[in-house]
Amino acid sequence: MKKVAGVALLTLLSAWTLVAAGDEITVPLRFDRYYLPVEINDALKALHKAYPELTVLEEVGRSDEGRSLYAMTVNNPKTGAPLEKPGIYVDGNIHGNEIQGGDISLYLLDYLLGGYGHNKEITELVDRICFYVVPVVNVDGRYHFMTDPNTASSNRSLRIPTDDDRDGLVDEDFPDDIDGDGNICQMRKKDPFGRLKTDSEDARLMIPVKPGEKGEWSLLGHEGLDNDGDGRVNEDSEGYVDPNRNWGFDWAPPYVQQGSGEYPFSGTGMKALAEWIMIKSNICVGWSFHNYGGMYLRGPSRKGLGEFPPQDISVYDFIGRQAERITPGYRYLIGWKDLYTTYGDSVEWLTQIMGAYGYVAEVFQAQAETFRGNAEKPAPPEEERPGMAMLEEGITDRERIRFNDHLAQGELFKPWTPFKHPTYGDIEIGGWVKMSSRLSAPFMIKDLVHRNAMVVIFSAKHLPEVELEVTEIKAVGKNLFRVRTRLANPRAVPTMSYLAQKVKLYPKDMLKVSGAGAKVVAGGLLTDPYRDQVTYKKNNPETQFLVVPGFGKVEHQFLIEGKGELEVSYESRHGGKRTKTAVLE
Ligand SMILES: [Ca+2]
Ligand SMILES: [Ca+2]
Ligand SMILES: [Ca+2]
Ligand SMILES: [Ca+2]
Ligand SMILES: [Zn+2]
Structure with a gap:
């Protein structure tokens, strides 16, 4: 009798945590348990098989232990190539034990692809922008966390053998599951x-x-x-080499930043991923999903990097505050100030090297597993570092x-x-046990992945949507025309971050006016259309460099000699391409 009860209990335990691998993964995906590493890959393959026109599945590179690191691009080629559209980047599970990001990424993909052609908002979004999704960054870490005995907080590291205690041996004394229950207690x-x-x-x-x-x-x-x-x-x-301290912006050696590795991008998977991302010059917003605490964090990751330009902060705030509403209980905070300082982290790299608006999401709140009646709720504490308090409060x-x-x-x-x-x-x-403390119980996974995917989708909807108009063609002299153009963006994210503009990270957007029978004699920024105030550009007036702000517009004025057809073209890394033709007459 006792033995039977023991067997039943064991089965129950695995049902709570990990259903045995081997079930076929089919679309739509299920979110009632966490996917094993092999199942994450199977799920990506299943999504690609179900939606081959909208997806590209790539091996970005290999991990330190040789596992494939996969990325899925969601793009509708009928509406343009990826780099001709604004892009959003999403990753998860850079810390091996922080597995929810993998499941959030899969949910996002499943939701976008499943909704395409059925839901108007999703169809428009998928047609307009490009999604780059890397569900599991630390593929070795997820594998070892889920397969090996662990605590809820172990197996964060890259698998680069490291001599933590300086005795000349590497990784020689690890926690052991001496009672054989699959947990390190x-x-x-x-x-x-x-x-x-x-x-x-x-x-x-x-x-x-x-x-x-x-x-x-x-x-x-x-x-x-x-x-x-x-x-x-x-x-x-x-390990311990922390995959999120190993990136090549503001990296610091291990005596300054514990776990940073011997040099930036010493993790082969991190290097491969950075190289893959760097080609995606259209990434406007980036999300990296971690656990825990219930936070949406923006940079800077270190005070000494200086505060972001105020125009960027208003973009961060607009998305961050909406994220707080989408996921009640989570707080939108600043990395170094409200939580702690980091060097060489991946989102700061996305922000400073790619010019993206970067967010770290710390999903899961211990407070979600409270057992309190209404009368038992304590007053929220006042704190200097609210992020730290959210980790400790629990x-x-x-x-x-x-x-x-x-x-x-x-x-x-x-x-x-x-x-x-x-x-x-x-x-x-x-x-x-392992599957406690930092991971939502399976019955809460759906809520977690849905809300966080909706946060990503909200930000995706606010990627720049540039509209080019020729607003005026007016004869002002013999064979001389005044042409005005307007580039408008009804979304929150500008076509170039103000940080990227400040450090001249890459060329601004380009507006070009040309025509076989037309010569642009003057052109510049129209600062006041009513009083005809223009800041004319000295050389090459037919080519203007600009940024289209969020929730705003930018107007230009050209004086053009000649007649006939005129082409106005706009080209931007983050804003896509637009062309308009007009006739001088
Ligand atoms: Ca050692
Ligand atoms: Ca020992
Ligand atoms: Ca040991
Ligand atoms: Ca154990
Ligand atoms: Zn983390």
Whole structure:
């Protein structure tokens, strides 16, 4: 009887976390559990198979362990090539254990492709812009997180062997799943001098002893053995090179930024991805999905980089504040100021090297797993660093364990169990399991992936949508015409960020006027159409350089000699291409 119950429990556990691989992945995709790495690739292949005209599936490169890193481009070739349209970039799971980003990316793809031709808004969006989606950046990390025993916070790293404790050996003493349940939990030992005692409210939990009070338990750290026999347990696990500190903008060596790697882009997958992104010169907005905390963060990632230009901040704010509304509880914050400083992170690279508006999303809030009635809600704290507070605030273990009991039927916490440890003797193993703490419970995945995909879609709708008009052709003399043009953009994102303009990251948009029988004698920015005020350009007046602002317009005036057909063409990295013809008469 007991044995049967044990088997049933094991089956239940795997249903809660990972259904056995082998089910065929079909479109539309399902979001009732997290996809295994191989299933992510199968899902991408299934999407490509179902929507071959709208998708390109590419291997961007290989990881340090040789796994394929895939990207999917969603573009309708009938409305133009990708680089002729504004582009948006989305990635996830750069930290191996932060797997939700992979599932959010798949949901976004499934939603866009499934909605195309059925939903008007999605059809228009897919026809107008190009999506670049990399569901899993750290493919080795996702593989090892989901396949190997782990804590909720382990296997973040790139698989570049690193000697963390400087003993001359690399990755020689990792956490060990000594009770074989697939989790790395905690070890504790009876200890009258320990700093913890059993919580009288719930015997599974421990609380700190008061000064002078007798102790009961000492925590011995993560489950494991002393693999190399040096007297220390688990002192050098896989990596650690942090894939999100290894990028080539504002990189700093490991003595400044822990885990940055020996040099920027030392991770082969990171380098391949950067090279792949760099060709996508149309990327206007970039999103990178992490866990946890419930935040949408903009840069700069370090105070010393200086604040972004105010016009860029208003774009960030417009999207960020809407994101807060789409995902209640999340907060739109500034990386260095509200959370912490980072060097060499991927979104700062997207912002500063690609000229994109970059956001880091920290999905999942511990507060979503509260177990509180209305009267039990505490007042929100006032804090100096709200992002840090969102990481720490969370909920108490007493509350989490009731969520575990009543909403997860015990799946999130392993009861303390006696174990004979070769180094520590009689100990107990127990605590929070791998698929807890930073990952939404499966019943909440759909809500998580949907809201975050809608945030991406909102920002995608605000990629520049440039409209070119010839607003006036007026004879002002013999064979002389005054021609006025207008470039308007009803969306929030300009055709070039103000940061990119400030540092002259790449050439501005170009407006050209030409005609076989026409000679442009003067041309410039029309600053006041009513009082005919123009800032004329000194040389080559037929070619004007400009940026079309968000929610705005830019107008030009040309004085043209001659007659006949006139072509006005506009070309922009982020705003696409437009052409208009007119006749001088
Ligand atoms: Ca070592
Ligand atoms: Ca274990
Ligand atoms: Ca050791
Ligand atoms: Ca170990
Ligand atoms: Zn992360």
